[in-house]
Amino acid sequence: MMEKRSIIWFIVAGLLGGVLLNGAAFAAGKHTDGDSGVHTDEHGTPLGVPGDPHKVDRTIATSSRSITSTASRHCP
Amino acid sequence: MGGFESIHVVLVPGADALAFEADIAAAAERGVLAHVVEYDPPKGHPIDDCEAYYQAVSMQIHAVAADIRAQAPDARVFGFGRNLGGSILAYHAARPDEFREDFQGLVMIGVIPELSTFRIHGDHSSAQRFRDSLSGPTEIARIGDIAPLDMTASLATHPVDRCLIQIGEQDDYMDDRAVAIFRKLESRFPSEWLDDVHAMAAPDTVARRWAFIEALAEGGRQS
Numbered sequence: 001m002m003e004k005r006s007i008i009w010f011i012v013a014g015l016l017g018g019v020l021l022n023g024a025a026f027a028a029g030k031h032t033d034g035d036s037g038v039h040t041d042e043h044g045t046p047l048g049v050p051g052d053p054h055k056v057d058r059t060i061a062t063s064s065r066s067i068t069s070t071a072s073r074h075c076p
Numbered sequence: 077m078g079g080f081e082s083i084h085v086v087l088v089p090g091a092d093a094l095a096f097e098a099d100i101a102a103a104a105e106r107g108v109l110a111h112v113v114e115y116d117p118p119k120g121h122p123i124d125d126c127e128a129y130y131q132a133v134s135m136q137i138h139a140v141a142a143d144i145r146a147q148a149p150d151a152r153v154f155g156f157g158r159n160l161g162g163s164i165l166a167y168h169a170a171r172p173d174e175f176r177e178d179f180q181g182l183v184m185i186g187v188i189p190e191l192s193t194f195r196i197h198g199d200h201s202s203a204q205r206f207r208d209s210l211s212g213p214t215e216i217a218r219i220g221d222i223a224p225l226d227m228t229a230s231l232a233t234h235p236v237d238r239c240l241i242q243i244g245e246q247d248d249y250m251d252d253r254a255v256a257i258f259r260k261l262e263s264r265f266p267s268e269w270l271d272d273v274h275a276m277a278a279p280d281t282v283a284r285r286w287a288f289i290e291a292l293a294e295g296g297r298q299s
Contacts, residue, residue, distance in 0.1 A: 040091045040092060040117040040118070041090075041091065041092060041202050041205075042090035042091055042092045042094070042158070042159035042160060042186075042202075042249075042274060042275075043090065043091060043159055043160045043163075043188065043191065043202060043249075044091035044117050044118040044129075044160050045122075045202045045205050045206045045209070046205060046209055047205070048201060048205055053201035053205070054201050054204040054205060054208065055204075055205065055208050056205050056208045056209045072111055072112060072113050072114060072136070072139070072140045072143075073111070073112040073114055074109065074110070074111050074112075075100045075103065075104070075109070075110040075111070075112060
């Protein structure tokens with residue numbers, strides 16, 4: 001019983017942690033596209049550390065995706 | 077509807093992927109098909125991999141234009157590029173292959189005219205972060221290597237009557253160096269100084285670029 005409760009708490013804590021981390025990343029970033037954690041400004045320069053816009057936030061600057069996407073979207 | 081029949085507009089956003097909502101709405105009002113190029117922000121070395129990145133996005137732009145022409149051979153295709161998207165669109169139009177024929181006209185929207193100059197000298201936080209992302213003084217001294225990718229270099233041989241440059245008077249990315257560069261460019265290209273910010277989405281700004289492509293389309297129809 002005790003073990004089951006621990007597992008449930010572990011899962012709940014993990015989910016909460018994920019939500020909080022995502023929220024923090026979004027708050028620090030100009031743009032995030034949901035699944036990539038990409039954070040750059042309009043010219044592709046990594047965004048700054050919260051509180052110091054002149055310094056690159058290396059924790060998110062290294063998480064950029066590949067450049068091979070070929071998607072386009074038609075807007076009739 | 078005016079002169080917008082058979083017109084397609086390819087929208088190349090900045091690296092922040094800010095949506096072209098006002099232009100998509102303007103396109104819908106005019107019965108124009110808008111196509112948004114969705115690309116990923118730069119990856120790899122900010123200097124050494126920069127041209128490969130421009131080439132990769134240029135390939136995506138070409139794929140969109142080629143798809144339009146495959147479906148509508150008589151289509152007249154115009155390109156709007158905002159921020160980095162403008163720099164890459166200008167690079168695309170300067171390519172020495174058939175890619176340069178993809179567009180009948182371009183609009184450069186909030187594009188830093190010389191990203192290399194901006195990144196070497198700029199006080200803006202974006203320029204400082206770019207320098208901060210490099211490994212040290214040796215790499216910082218090489219920022220000039222990306223000068224061939226600057227909008228000014230790309231537009232050097234572009235037909236002057238087929239490109240509109242829109243500059244925001246409230247755009248905090250445009251420092252004195254950028255303004256001086258634009259003053260030179262405006263002697264060659266139609267240029268508009270507008271009461272707008274970096275995203276360049278104010279109603280008047282949007283209306284003016286659509287008027288530009290409508291005039292180009294009318295001219296193309298008459299010639």
